Amino acid sequence: MTSLTELHEMSDEQLDATAKEAAETLFRLRFQSQSERLNTPSEIRKNRRLIARVKTIQTQRERAAQNA
Template sequence: MPNRMKEFRGMSDDQLSLALKDTEKHLFQLRFQSATDRLETPSEIRKARRDIARIRTLQREKELAKLGGLPPEQLATRIVSLQKKEAEGLPGKRIAHRQVARLKRFYVAKGGTLPVAPPVAPAPAPVAAPAVAAKPEGKKDSAPNKKNAPKGSGK
């Protein structure tokens, strides 16, 4: 196990992301084999899951190391921009919410006071669409609908 971690530590960010993608693909194949009863060694699934956890841990360590070098002012502006993105309600707001929570914890641990995001202006009220014209009364179906006919009618 330790030699596997050393191998991952020697990789760059791009290599780690490729290794993560490959390992996740391998895990999917293993689970598929397990579901079809063709998996010879069930411990392979556990090994793949642990490798994924190791890679994600290293990626998080590298991310924290980068954040550690940033001054508190840059962290504060980053938090505000992410909060603004989250408040807009556009796609990706869940990721922004998680990033804000992580950055806030890191920022407070570094000794900063949390910034407050400026309030977002409410969206303008939607304009009411014109009412749809009613169906003309002259057109009525003369034949009864088969769905509405009683079940024992025969025709």
């Protein structure tokens, strides 16, 4: 799990890749949870929150670029 400071230090491309990877993982976890029992159901919540954090940082950077 990446921390918030690590996410802030990432480039825009790295953030995009992280969000895409987390979304794919979330899809697989949701599919798995419907077909069989998950070993760690908390992984779904962790991935959802990671995606939200990345999107928040991306939005903050976009707004900062617009204001500059």
